[in-house]
Amino acid sequence: MQRDTLVSFEGVIKRFGGFTAVQKMDFEIKKGEFLAIMGSSGCGKTTTLRMLAGLEAPSEGTIRLSGKPINHLPTWQRDTPMVWQSLALFPFLNVRENVEFALKMRGMAKAERRQRAEQWLDRMQILEFADRNVAQLSGGQRQRVALARSLVVEPEILLLDEPLSALDAALKVRMQSVLKNLQRETGITFVYVTHSQSEAFSMADRVVIMSRGVIEQIGTPQEIYGAPRTRFVADFLGSSNIFTGKVLAASQSMVEVETPDGRLALGGGNLPIPPRQGDTATLTVLDTKTHLSVSRPTGAANIVPVRVIGEEFVGATATVYLETAKGHEIRVQKSHDELAGLPLDIGQELFVHWAPTDSHLVAEA
Numbered sequence: 001m002q003r004d005t006l007v008s009f010e011g012v013i014k015r016f017g018g019f020t021a022v023q024k025m026d027f028e029i030k031k032g033e034f035l036a037i038m039g040s041s042g043c044g045k046t047t048t049l050r051m052l053a054g055l056e057a058p059s060e061g062t063i064r065l066s067g068k069p070i071n072h073l074p075t076w077q078r079d080t081p082m083v084w085q086s087l088a089l090f091p092f093l094n095v096r097e098n099v100e101f102a103l104k105m106r107g108m109a110k111a112e113r114r115q116r117a118e119q120w121l122d123r124m125q126i127l128e129f130a131d132r133n134v135a136q137l138s139g140g141q142r143q144r145v146a147l148a149r150s151l152v153v154e155p156e157i158l159l160l161d162e163p164l165s166a167l168d169a170a171l172k173v174r175m176q177s178v179l180k181n182l183q184r185e186t187g188i189t190f191v192y193v194t195h196s197q198s199e200a201f202s203m204a205d206r207v208v209i210m211s212r213g214v215i216e217q218i219g220t221p222q223e224i225y226g227a228p229r230t231r232f233v234a235d236f237l238g239s240s241n242i243f244t245g246k247v248l249a250a251s252q253s254m255v256e257v258e259t260p261d262g263r264l265a266l267g268g269g270n271l272p273i274p275p276r277q278g279d280t281a282t283l284t285v286l287d288t289k290t291h292l293s294v295s296r297p298t299g300a301a302n303i304v305p306v307r308v309i310g311e312e313f314v315g316a317t318a319t320v321y322l323e324t325a326k327g328h329e330i331r332v333q334k335s336h337d338e339l340a341g342l343p344l345d346i347g348q349e350l351f352v353h354w355a356p357t358d359s360h361l362v363a364e365a
């Protein structure tokens, strides 16, 4: 489905004195989408969100909301409420009053705003706490009050800055589905800043990955996970094995790269721009797409001799850590069933192999 553009960043730069926190940024947020912005600490996620909220002015460029420039519109004139990690609820107001607050500021009559607030408290399943002081609520309940307080004004877009990071793991997962469902049901555009890959990838329609003030990649979780565009993204997500070498041969459908770990092939169609012979190329293969065998497989295009250096179990899957003769670490992730029968003692010699179609070329940054 083609969605309309709600927000656009056009050549937006943010400097703090001599330091550039956000470098020339061009991207769009679609109406009704759940967009996550992720990246490591200090990469400019919060600054981007604060510019959208009107808490920081861009040093250069234009931010548009529904086509209109909003660079110089004060926060209170924008329809862009924000939910913070700290939640910033008013401690001197009870739950209902916290939710009613923005409606009161907008001059809505008492009876109407009470009804609206209670509708949202009911929707967030916290109506029974309406008369409580916010200090008497659990972390998850406070989180729901903060959401109700922002959504009661029925904004077009909601900005969320690490709203779940103070919650414990189980509650985090529960709140993720509350947020995702809420976004789907209301159709309100959510822009969600997080450094957590699992939060971004489980909730968002599209993810923006940032590094040092630059957008490295924008795409659906599947697109980014399956084909990281830059080496930074591949490293950051940590789910790909990465190989770099010289291009031996390249065509529209197949590229052969000579790497320290041997000759590797990728392709099978859909190569964006094939590199040229002699270029340096980096290719990735997801740890879930690699296979292990005791004897050298016949007919496989990519075969790397390795030895086992460790194993890690997470739920139903295991990650086997391996090392090539050159000391390059390779990971293979499989279910326990798939690994059954393979000798995985430390030092065991094995072969890693995968199909050329499971490799991707990375545009080296």
Ligand SMILES: Nc1ncnc2c1ncn2[C@@H]1O[C@H](COP(=O)(O)OP(=O)(O)OP(=O)(O)O)[C@@H](O)[C@H]1O
Residues within 6 Å of the ligand: 016, 019, 021, 039, 040, 041, 042, 043, 044, 045, 046, 047, 048, 195
């Ligand atoms: N008001 C400010 N004055 C000077 N530098 C700032 C200011 N606000 C942010 N920065 C700097 O800009 C960079 C980006 O900060 P920002 O808060 O956007 O990062 P972030 O990606 O949200 O990080 P985190 O995940 O740690 O919150 C950081 O290096 C930060 O120190």
